[in-house]
Amino acid sequence: MTVKIRRFIPGDIDSIVEILKVNGQYDYPDVEGPEAMKRVAICDAAIFLVAEKDKKTIGCIRATYDGSRAMIYLLSVHPEYRHRGVGANLVETIIKTLKARGVPTVSVTVTNSSKGFWDKLGFAELPVFLMLKNLC
Secondary structure, X not given: OOOEEEEOOHHHHHHHHHHHHHOOOOOOHHHHOHHHHHHHHHOOOEEEEEEEEOOEEEEEEEEEXXXXXXXXXXXXXXXXXXXXXXXXXXXXXXXXXXXXXXOOOEEEOOOOOOHHHHHHOOOOOOOOOOOOOOOO
């Protein structure tokens, strides 16, 4: 399967929202929605990539690098394209992009159901967890 990985463009928004919703990753529209995607796209610290097959957006990944730490915040692949290497391809591409910026390590936010995927890619569990304070 030939998949193209490229930078996010605003025309991807509707497809990405659909993918996030079908994957149960659209709980915080202020953080994951269209306006947030536009803000991420223009943020110098952020990397926002999409996977495309036959000009159809089928997945996305977002990460940031603050000059010291890098974090992958979001990975989502449409269910029809899972288990075909799309997610791993997105991760590999964003890691190459981060390395080019001088990143020494990268962390990722993980759920119990996605932990095995990240384990296979060589990520190790840390003794920390993510907390959230809603400011809206």
